[in-house]
Amino acid sequence: MIDKELLEILACPSCKADVVLDEPSARIVCTACGLRYPIRDGIPVMLIDEAEQGPPPRKL
Template sequence: MIDKELLEILACPACKAEVVLDEPASRIVCTACGRRYPVRDGIPVMLIDEAEAGPPAKK
């Protein structure tokens, strides 16, 4: 779905923390603040306005 190298360089735009992929939900989840960013057509939408709140992801 998303290239591993791309995922390694992505960071949460809100808090700059590491993110992980939640492939079943098509979301990228911040490990610190828990924001969930959608993935549309294989492209992560890393906009704070597009994010949903949630619990932080486990690494």
Template sequence: MAISKELLSILACPKCKGDIYLKEDEGSIVCDSCRLVYPIRDDIPVMLIDEAEEFQEEKG
């Protein structure tokens, strides 16, 4: 079961309280403002700052 659009609409980044979106592979949730990627485990978003990873902008 994928993350529902309804759930995504109420979720916010726990660090900046900004908008998040589902990454294309649907395996993580991204906050562009904080440059953090939050994992999704067993169809449950892990919205903990300590569990997030920073991402780098792809060059090319």
């Protein structure tokens, strides 16, 4: 769905933290603030206005 190399260079536009791919929901999720960015036609939409607030990230 999303190229691994692209995912490695993307960062959350809100807090600048790393992001991970959530394939089942077709979203890119911030590991720090939990914002969830949609993927449309295979393109990540990394706009804060398009993001949804997800559950807080779990602490490991």
